[in-house]
Amino acid sequence: GNSVTQMEGPVTLSEEAFLTINCTYTATGYPSLFWYVQYPGEGLQLLLKATKADDKGSNKGFEATYRKETTSFHLEKGSVQVSDSAVYFCALSSTGANSKLTFGKGITLSVRP
């Protein structure tokens, strides 16, 4: 079956530090890959996505590249801000899966001034 593995958290960084959050997946076929962000007290928002191998999703300074050879979709940002403090979820959807998402466990990012 499908599964998503995220690195263990939480992660605490200083403002302007470089961020990498690892995500690997197991899936049949050619899944679409997503990063969602959840700010405190809110629902999930789509941050970025990639629908095929070697695609790069980007938004708000965050980037992730769909690497089929390593089954990975790591999230990166060159310079984090305090406002980036949130929970980040990696997710996938397999083709023909009625658009159902399989989520990783999420990781909490705290950015200190």
Added chain:
Amino acid sequence: NAGVTQTPKFQVLKTGQSMTLQCAQDMNHNSMYWYRQDPGMGLRLIYYSASEGTTDKGEVPNGYNVSRLNKREFSLRLESAAPSQTSVYFCASIKLQGALGFTQYFGPGTRLTVL
């Protein structure tokens, strides 16, 4: 455009009580979903509805029922609440985007505590 709305935002139940969580979307989306979020578990799919008039079980359906009342509304019912159902519940709907796949939109969540 309100997007996906959920009511109530908070609820406390006693074991054995029943309740219905309401969800509505005004984006004319066909597919709707109910998830629960528990610490360290990510989001897990409870039920989904691919279109009006159809519902299917997800990963953790036991103890829940759903109703797709119309295209806009998708409710989740707990017939006899248990402490294990203490969680945050999220409703979501899907916008299909052809070759770009889809985007899932989430409601703000309902925080449920069962004593």
